[in-house]
Amino acid sequence: MNRKFLFAKTVIQKAGIFIKEQMQHDFLIEEKADETDLVTSLDKQCQAMMIEAIRDAYPDDHFLAEEDDIRHLISKGNVWVLDPIDGTVNFIAQGDHFAIMMAYYEEGVGQFGLILDVMRGILYAGGGQFDVYANDTRLEPYQQRDFKRCLVGVNAQMYLENTAGIRDFTALALGVRIYGGAGISMTQVMSGKLLAYFSNIAPWDYAAAAIMGEKLGYSLLTVNGEKPDFKTRQQVMFVPTKALGVIQSLVH
């Protein structure tokens, strides 16, 4: 597993270099479900490159990936969950605040996750048998904090509509932040800069953080407190496991 983890790090770093180079040039932007659901030609090229590298090294492994409807069941065999550019809206509008994400599962059990904050050059990696690092800094597990000294990351629409009562919960905190991009937001939770994160996201958006978070005392659950299905887009929360009681008294 150690070799596979090191291999994954080289794949994600190469993908990061590819994106940083290619974003200097023109690329194609297309709409998916609606005018704010965007994909670029770089998302697709980057994903294809990552899959090719993994297939070369591990020809029997499977994929659950954002682009091109690659949807292997998470529970069957060795599965790589890939998001070539997470936070595509930030990527397009800002050229910043986006991430590349990888997660590796065996028979439905998370082995390690990786999130690369491309423009900051910070790789968050670990989970399973591995401690979680942000580059060379080992991340500390969640420590109980006064909610009134904490900020909560939210999805704009869910905040506006008080979906599942999340605004009631954020009222216990010092305020909310909307960064856009699940990957970047969840790195802020893992590094203690946000208390929790709520959004409406897909398996490739939450898989890596779910594995790393578990190691650090965070739970990735639907707003109803269930395990996410690793199939559809769901309203999920990434929250300190120790705070689940309080959170679930307000969020459901």
Next chain:
Amino acid sequence: MNRKFLFAKTVIQKAGIFIKEQMQHDFLIEEKADETDLVTSLDKQCQAMMIEAIRDAYPDDHFLAEEDDIRHLISKGNVWVLDPIDGTVNFIAQGDHFAIMMAYYEEGVGQFGLILDVMRGILYAGGGQFDVYANDTRLEPYQQRDFKRCLVGVNAQMYLENTAGIRDFTALALGVRIYGGAGISMTQVMSGKLLAYFSNIAPWDYAAAAIMGEKLGYSLLTVNGEKPDFKTRQQVMFVPTKALGVIQSLVH
């Protein structure tokens, strides 16, 4: 003026080093107007240090500063507008995403502004007779963009309540972001990562960006389209001057 501008850069960089050192140790947190309006002992110490340095060099200059009710009229003489820690909530909850800000006015006319993103080590400085730089990179003036490919920075409360119609305007864009901290948010506007920014803020929160922004094609106005008063907290917008027509058809 060139000497004064260089002097201001040394003052803000020293203040940044002071904050980075001191934040490693315990510091006092106090509530001002309410439980989310916070100030730390470092805000006060840092401001006192900056004022002392400026007084030593320019004994006849005046101050309009956030802490300790230092409120010289912007229109009279040489006035330094200081915010020792902008984004105090981020500073306390995240140890990140906060800024130090300085602006220098003569008889009410902005001469230069400075915003130091302390944790990223990026100094935004310029305005008046000086081009605006982010460290060694000269910032480009605003260029007309498709709103549907842009993000807008907002204050959470104003967004929630659609204050002055700002949510109607943000509906023209790709989405909203809430970063907290006027300084950090307005650096994102000046570097083209946000189209515009709306918040309810005080003179020391907007003075530096107002001066630099003018040089880059942005206007700092109240949501009613007036010059801010440099006295009270007001609902203001920091927006591309070329887009003022469209914005004012929705925001007022």
